[in-house]
Amino acid sequence: MSSLRILGWTPSSPEGDVIDVVPQASCQFTFQLNDVPKSSPAHSGEAPSSPPSVGLLTPSAADPEKIPRPSNSFIIFRSEFTKLRKSQQGVSSAGLSRQAGDAWNLLSPEEKLPYRRRAELEKQKHARIYPNYQYRPRRLVQKSSSRRTPPPPKRRRPSPALTIRTMSEGSMVEQPPSSPETERAQLVVDPAVKAGRRRSSSVPVTSGEHVYSFAFLPEERWQGPERPTQSKRRSRSVTQDWVNFTQSFQVPQPTFDPRSPQTEVFSSQRHPSHGTVNPAALFAPAQHMSPLAAVASSLAGWNGAVPWSCPTPPAPIAPQPMRLNAPSWLCSPETVLMYEPAPSPDGEENLRSLAGSDQWPLEPQVYGTPSSWDGSARQHFKAASDPEDYARAAALQEYEHGLQERVHGMAYPDFNFSGLELDFDPASVSLQF
């Protein structure tokens, strides 16, 4: 396999990507039940004194035998969200779910914490009431097994809706996506971009620094692209993966005080006692990850890799979810950019030393086609090579970027994106397939 090389992404650095976002009072995102005392549960670190019972811990009337599942954090959140919005008429359940989902995704991990706590309490309560309960989902459709010969591969074709956009000084240069039909893709880089300096081009969603209210904006003020539905679980969102990752750091370590059983006890599977957190690995389980997501995840992942161990894992130095400006889009279903640390007998140690050395962030070095990937990467590729999947992921990501930009715009009303500064010579950029 000939070595492929893609240049153009501006690597993130531990210091270079941080944008401090000052929350503004007018943006306050609060959840306050009308019948609950003054304190705002969403911002006090404590669980509400008398959380309204959301989940039904009693068997439904229709099927007395059936034991309902305990509500998870989002379901609890959604219930409160619905109460807050119930004055609004004509909003369907589905619409509410969408709004609740948006609001949920804009909440910081700290803001989600009370709901996670309540979900955990509900789970414990559920376990007390139904000691022998075990969730047993039954597959409704049995997939035809043993399909020895896979179907003919779909034509690998990026969505025609995709474009590579280069923003600079208010102007936008667009180019169609690279594709197998494109023998040689040309990178359009605005000459105004300057080499040699590094500046964040991402629009961060920084945990704990934003207070959100966007989801409560009236629909008529909701501008931008149509929200892509997430029906038929296809591509997952990079942002969500990132949130999950950051939560694995920010959720307090499990501590159990026998005198107060309410003390949160979180699932341990998410908190290995020690190890090297490779966000790329955390992203890996994502199902049907698009090449966009794969690239963003692997880039963000390697840059965010943080060696850590309990009980006080350091805060991630990782960049926040990236807005994929032009260089980051330099991928196709056929060629995906990967970051790898230099080969080392001890990968972890290597990573650890790299993180503290001037070799960090790493040079983009390893690019490959799926044939050289491991099984997991091949799975990603399989999903990514589905044009429909690719397009859906791109649309979803675009939508999320819109959300992030709105948040950013609120925090920085005067923010002016003046272009992407690259730390390489644009003239040297080439893209080969």
Added chain:
DNA sequence: TGGAATGAAAG
């Protein structure tokens, strides 16, 4: 064995 798929929780 672990990634992928998916039922079910509320309304």
Added chain:
DNA sequence: CTTTCATTCCA
């Protein structure tokens, strides 16, 4: 229609 959790399916 949403996210999360827990499970089964599958290679």
